[in-house]
Amino acid sequence: MKIRSKLAWTYIILLVIGIITISAYSILTIRSFLLDEGEEQFERDALSLALTASSFKDDAQFDDKIRRQAELSRYEMAVYDKEGVRFLTFPEDAFDTVDTHLSDQLLSQLEKRDGAPIVQNNEQSQKLISYVDLGQSDNRAQYLRISQDKSEYYAAAASIRHIIYAGMFFSIGAVIIVSFLFARYIAAPILRLNSAALDIARGNLDRKIDLKRNDEFGTLADSLNHMASTLRADNEKLKMLNEKQSQFFADITHEVRNPLHTISGALEMLELENLQPEKKKQYMVTAQKQIKRVARLFEDIKTLQRYDFDESFISRKKIDLKQLVVEAEQAYQPIAQKKGLELVAKNITSCKVNADPDKLEQVLDNLISNAIKYTLQGTVEVGFEMKDDVVEVYVKDTGPGIGPEHLDRLFDRFYRTDKARSRDKGGTGLGLSVVKGILNAHQSDIKVESKVGKGSKFYFRLPTLD
Structure with a gap:
């Protein structure tokens, strides 16, 4: 059974039970009230x-007066003498099953009542009966019995009962209609939410639930929309990561295959019997160079993996950034001079920061070595720029620059602006990715400014200590 039907029938059953209960209680209450009121009126009548009958004269018109009184009051009347013997009835057929003598017990009760009527309302009897002692009367009558069918009192109750029944059936019909409409109204958003949830489960993450309601259903719709949006974003990220992972493994395979081929070729040449010593030394150097290249590649991969999964990737402590930059500048000065470049340190002052010295040294090595590697002539500059409580460390060169189409992906793993030339220079394609990972672990980031033909500037910022 669908939820709409369950809701409708639940409302119908509960409301019908309520209507029937209220109707039955109302009928019984009205019936009891009318009977109580009728009994009080009957006692007064x-x-x-009795007072009227006791005032009649004992003459030839006595019987007619009693009958006339019974006709006017529309009660059944019987008159008894002082011995309790009935001598007059109206109508006569109403007393065919009634004893002609009053019982001694009843006479004793009437005597004790001192003129107050005795009303008998027996549930097994269809009539309401009253006995009255006339006391001192002007005729032979001493006791009066009046009776009336209870249906006379229930006539109004019957009319009201019919009205209540009509209202009850009308209410039940209205309840059925309203319950189905209400159940449809309640179930409609549930069905829409269920349909949307199934679509989302099937992978349709573009599904949007337009449910303009300010209740829990509206909140649930907003939650499902947010969930779908989050899943959609996560799915896009997963696709991107999957693509990057596939490209990453393809690049690793490519990067490893080339030096292995070179090493294999060098070893084959070394196996030649008549190989000259100079050539043998050249092939040995080539093989060693490619082995070092592979070692650097896996060292960089290890560094990136630690950045991705190791929370203790860096070990911070208070250091003087000046010392690191000076040591890096001195280490690369011979390489720059050999290439005919000028390596300059500018505005290098004592500057205390909270950082990992080994990792920052690796960052400086990568940035300075890249600048020297890709700069054919001119200057490579390393320096500081102090800005409030932040130091900006930069490496600037006069190299060929980087095109704007490469800047967004420059720090992706294995991304090269010129793959052939970069690989010829012995790079692994992971240097800048390592730099970005190390600086991200320091809650910083590597930035680049570059124009083709005018060189490049790589820089990062760290908060200084007092």
Whole structure:
């Protein structure tokens, strides 16, 4: 059974039970009230009729007066003498099953009542009966019995009951209609949410639920939309990561295969019997160079892997950044001079920072070595720029520069602006990725400014210590 039907039938059953209960209680209450009111009125009428009957003269018109009184009051009346013997009835057929003598017990009760009527309302009897002692009367009558069918009192209750029944059936019909409409109204957003959830589960993450409601259903719709949006974003990220991972493994394979081929070729040449010593030395140097290249490649991969998964990737301590930059500048000065470049240190002052010295040394090595590697002539500059409580460390060169189409992907793993030339220079394609990973672990980032033909500037910022 669908939830709409369950809701509708639940409302119908509960409301019908409520309507029937209220109707039955109302009918019984009204019936009891009317009977109580009728019994009180009956008692008053009995007393009034008794007073009237006791005032009649004992003459030839006595019987006619009693009958006339019974006709006007529309009660069944019987008159008894002082011995309790009935001598007059109206109508006569109403007393065919009634004893002609009053019982001694009843006479004793009437005597004790001192003129107050005795009303008998037996549930097994269809009539309401009253006995009255006339006391001192002007005729032979001493006791009066009046009776009336209870249906007379229930006539109004029956009319009200019919009205209540009609209202009850009308209410039940209205409840059925309203319940199905209400259940449809309640179930409609549930069905829409269920359909949307199934679509999302099938992978349709572009599904949007347009449910303009300010209740829990609206909140749930917003949550599903947010979930779909989050899943969509996560799915895009996973696709991107999957593509990058596939490209990463392809690049690793490519990067490793080339030096291995070179090493294999060098070893084959070394196996030649008549190989000259100079050539043998050349092939040995080539093989060693490629082995070092592979070692650097896996060292960089190891560094990146630690950045991705190791929370203790860096070990911070208070250091003087000046010392690191000076040592890096001195280490690369011979390489720059050999290439005919000028390596300059500018504005290098004592500057205390909280960082990992080994990792920052690796960052400086990568940036300075790249600048020297790709600069054919001119200057490579390393320096500081102090800005409030932050030091900006930069490496600037006069190299060929980098095109704007490469800047967004420059720090991706194995990305090269010129793959053939970069590989010829012995790079692994991971240097800048390592730099970015180390600086991200320091809550910093590597930035680049470059124009083709005018050189490049790589820089990062670190908060200084007092």
